[in-house]
Amino acid sequence: MEFRPRDPDWDQKVRASFARQTVMETIGATIAALRPGQCEVALPYRRDLCQQHGFLHAGITTMIADSAAGYAAFSLMPPGASVLTVEFKVNLMAPASGERFLARGTVIKPGRTLMVVEAEVIGEDAGKRKSVAHMLATMMCLEGKSDQQALRQEG
Amino acid sequence: MAGEFVASDPAWEAKVRASFARQTFMHTIGARIVSLAPGSCAIELPFRRDLCQQHGFLHGGVVTAIAANAGGYAAFTLMPEDTSVVGVEYKVNLFASPKGTRFLARGRVLRPGRTLHVVESEVDAEQDGRLRPVARMQATMMCAEGISEVGMEVRA
Numbered sequence: 001m002e003f004r005p006r007d008p009d010w011d012q013k014v015r016a017s018f019a020r021q022t023v024m025e026t027i028g029a030t031i032a033a034l035r036p037g038q039c040e041v042a043l044p045y046r047r048d049l050c051q052q053h054g055f056l057h058a059g060i061t062t063m064i065a066d067s068a069a070g071y072a073a074f075s076l077m078p079p080g081a082s083v084l085t086v087e088f089k090v091n092l093m094a095p096a097s098g099e100r101f102l103a104r105g106t107v108i109k110p111g112r113t114l115m116v117v118e119a120e121v122i123g124e125d126a127g128k129r130k131s132v133a134h135m136l137a138t139m140m141c142l143e144g145k146s147d148q149q150a151l152r153q154e155g
Numbered sequence: 156m157a158g159e160f161v162a163s164d165p166a167w168e169a170k171v172r173a174s175f176a177r178q179t180f181m182h183t184i185g186a187r188i189v190s191l192a193p194g195s196c197a198i199e200l201p202f203r204r205d206l207c208q209q210h211g212f213l214h215g216g217v218v219t220a221i222a223a224n225a226g227g228y229a230a231f232t233l234m235p236e237d238t239s240v241v242g243v244e245y246k247v248n249l250f251a252s253p254k255g256t257r258f259l260a261r262g263r264v265l266r267p268g269r270t271l272h273v274v275e276s277e278v279d280a281e282q283d284g285r286l287r288p289v290a291r292m293q294a295t296m297m298c299a300e301g302i303s304e305v306g307m308e309v310r311a
Contacts, residue, residue, distance in 0.1 A: 018209070020208075020210075021207065021214065022205045022207045023207055023208065025205070026206060049183060050178065050179045051178050052175070053239070057178065057180040059216055059219050060216065060220070062215075062223075063214060063219070066216050067214075067216070082210070086249060087246070087247060087248045089247075090244060090246075091243070092241075092244060095241075
């Protein structure tokens with residue numbers, strides 16, 4: 001589906017917001033691709049992000065899916081707005097094994113206040129790709145609350 | 156809710172703690188088990204600046220990670236010996252910005268099945284001594300039989 005962004009600075013604003021997510025740097029995730037209504041987040045496997053069997057922790061799988069979905073939605077939001085995750089459902093379809101993971105978020109319905117977004121997480125191993133998780137999420141557009149306005153807490 | 160469930164594995168507590176200890180990600184973020192009983196598990200996480208989203212609050216993925224673990228290990232307490240716990244699916248509602256100095260995820264089993272356990276988790280944020288609910292999860296956990304927790308290790 002082709003979407004037209006409402007903010008001429010959509011690309012720069014998404015990347016700047018992503019850069020402020022300290023946890024993305026902590027786990028080593030980066031934006032691999034960005035288009036209006038679509039965002040891909042890549043994450044190389046790391047031994048310190050695992051669950052008890054040595055696979056990527058489901059919380060990490062969910063985290064990159066959530067960021068990919070959230071920024072897919074944010075790319076279509078108007079200037080001066082910020083994005084917030086309201087809810088999601090995740091199906092974990094296979095153990096998250098692989099050398100690299102790719103979360104691809106795609107907007108399904110760009111509403112004014114709520115956006116429905118889906119995200120798929122793919123595990124890549126020796127050139128083979130398998131789908132490890134699927135998310136369906138609702139993102140909220142907070143108008144008049146700029147993403148850069150720090151609602152930051154000290155601590 | 157103490158006493159509502161009976162663990163069939165006499166080593167339930169040791170096995171849950173050992174499995175949690177093998178989760179490198181929990182060590183990475185600084186989460187720990189603060190209470191454990193048959194059918195329930197609570198996990199605590201102090202706030203850290205390097206686990207945040209763009210507004211300086213705890214990332215939703217981190218909130219989900221501790222909720223999923225509290226739910227998963229609540230289920231694992233009730234699973235028989237030589238089985239392993241695997242997350243199948245979950246639904247999460249994030250109803251407030253996770254703002255606080257400490258987070259507490261409390262998981263409990265709603266319905267223990269032979270293969271699938273339905274669990275729920277609540278995540279509270281603590282600030283100025285007050286706990287405020289920030290997220291709720293309902294999840295399905297699978298009991299994988301004949302696969303010991305330790306034997307499934309795939310990467311050295």
